[in-house]
Amino acid sequence: MKFRSTFLSAVALVGLAAVSAAAQQLVAASAGASGAQGAGRVIAPNRQGRPDPGKVNSPNGGRPEIRTQADMLRVSGYTAPGAKAYAAMAVDASAGMWPVTLHYRCRNVPGGSSINAPLPEPVEVFDGVYSIGDDANNVWALDTPDGIILIDALSNEADAKRIIVANMRKLKLDPARIRMILITHNHGDHYGGAAYLKSISGAKLAMSREDWEGKITFGPPMPVKAADDFYLTDGQKVEFGGRTLTVVLTPGHTPGTVSLVFPVTEKGVPHVASLFGGQGSPKTVAALRQFRVSLDHFADVTDAMQADVVLSNHTVGDDGLTKVAQLLKRKPGQPNPYVVGREGVVRYSALWSDCLSADIDQAVWNAAHGITPPPANR
Numbered sequence: 001m002k003f004r005s006t007f008l009s010a011v012a013l014v015g016l017a018a019v020s021a022a023a024q025q026l027v028a029a030s031a032g033a034s035g036a037q038g039a040g041r042v043i044a045p046n047r048q049g050r051p052d053p054g055k056v057n058s059p060n061g062g063r064p065e066i067r068t069q070a071d072m073l074r075v076s077g078y079t080a081p082g083a084k085a086y087a088a089m090a091v092d093a094s095a096g097m098w099p100v101t102l103h104y105r106c107r108n109v110p111g112g113s114s115i116n117a118p119l120p121e122p123v124e125v126f127d128g129v130y131s132i133g134d135d136a137n138n139v140w141a142l143d144t145p146d147g148i149i150l151i152d153a154l155s156n157e158a159d160a161k162r163i164i165v166a167n168m169r170k171l172k173l174d175p176a177r178i179r180m181i182l183i184t185h186n187h188g189d190h191y192g193g194a195a196y197l198k199s200i201s202g203a204k205l206a207m208s209r210e211d212w213e214g215k216i217t218f219g220p221p222m223p224v225k226a227a228d229d230f231y232l233t234d235g236q237k238v239e240f241g242g243r244t245l246t247v248v249l250t251p252g253h254t255p256g257t258v259s260l261v262f263p264v265t266e267k268g269v270p271h272v273a274s275l276f277g278g279q280g281s282p283k284t285v286a287a288l289r290q291f292r293v294s295l296d297h298f299a300d301v302t303d304a305m306q307a308d309v310v311l312s313n314h315t316v317g318d319d320g321l322t323k324v325a326q327l328l329k330r331k332p333g334q335p336n337p338y339v340v341g342r343e344g345v346v347r348y349s350a351l352w353s354d355c356l357s358a359d360i361d362q363a364v365w366n367a368a369h370g371i372t373p374p375p376a377n378r
């Protein structure tokens with residue numbers, strides 16, 4: 001509580017749209033304090049979210065949540081009247097289904113997706129579909145008779161070894177059987193471990209041409225595209241080992257972000273999973289508008305394929321830490337928390353679109369009032 005009251009008074013002093021360096025340091029100090037249980041990772045201040053001290057021991061690892069209109073008003077930081085109206089609609093759309101995601105989407109404050117929570121346990125979420133990432137970035141492994149498909153690859157070789165390879169071994173998945181790594185976009189926390197994983201498995205790497213050839217904003221150098229690597233394109237069907245993943249080009253978070261829709265089963269019962277590849281809001285109004293158009297494009301595909309599952313490559317993108325904790329405690333007959341039905345997929349799309357609209361409205365309002373916007377999320 002001491003942290004929160006200090007932080008809030010700091011925010012009150014400088015205004016919600018311009019958090020002071022002192023407040024940022026407080027955040028860093030707090031995240032560092034909880035980092036003792038987070039495998040000692042060092043997270044750069046601009047990648048850190050703000051922990052909610054009341055939730056440090058909750059399954060979500062201390063991430064703030066938005067469940068009500070009052071929560072939204074208290075923590076989102078929007079000051080523009082239009083942005084507040086959109087944010088209120090986002091609360092209605094979420095209907096309490098994604099409290100962490102809603103906080104991450106709908107906010108006018110800086111900070112990233114990491115918070116140094118304890119590492120989540122790797123777990124089989126659907127038949128042969130495994131969650132094997134860390135507390136901030138998720139990685140999905142799709143097993144097939146012909147080998148394993150990975151979606152994303154964490155930040156670097158060390159994380160690939162310590163988290164992806166270690167989690168695969170725990171699940172009796174042989175990392176040498178990785179045949180394909182589908183990379184959602186060219187931020188280092190998604191492709192940084194790919195070169196190492198290719199080196200131990202011979203896996204093909206795949207990414208959009210726009211992002212593979214585009215400018216990298218952070219992370220190690222992009223792996224040089226080998227002869228067997230390939231580009232991901234809009235509408236492409238990636239078929240491997242009996243699985244088919246539909247690729248949707250969804251620029252906005254980066255110019256070449258790709259998203260995926262693919263059938264899964266749970267004990268043989270069919271579902272359709274949707275995974276939007278880019279998370280944090282970009283900074284410019286043009287990119288935010290492009291992002292919103294991409295969400296609509298993605299919705300066209302998830303509607304056409306009747307998706308009923310929401311997955312993410314960030315744990316703040318699908319309330320993943322909470323869902324993994326629920327899965328680990330799940331009793332026979334209880335529902336799979338990742339199966340949200342058509343209503344859930346539609347609500348998820350709506351809440352995100354509303355939050356982007358809030359960001360757009362706030363950015364326009366900021367420009368009209370001469371306010372410097374906070375740094376973009378990742």
Ligand SMILES: [Zn+2]
Binds near residue numbers: 279
């Ligand atoms: Zn990113």
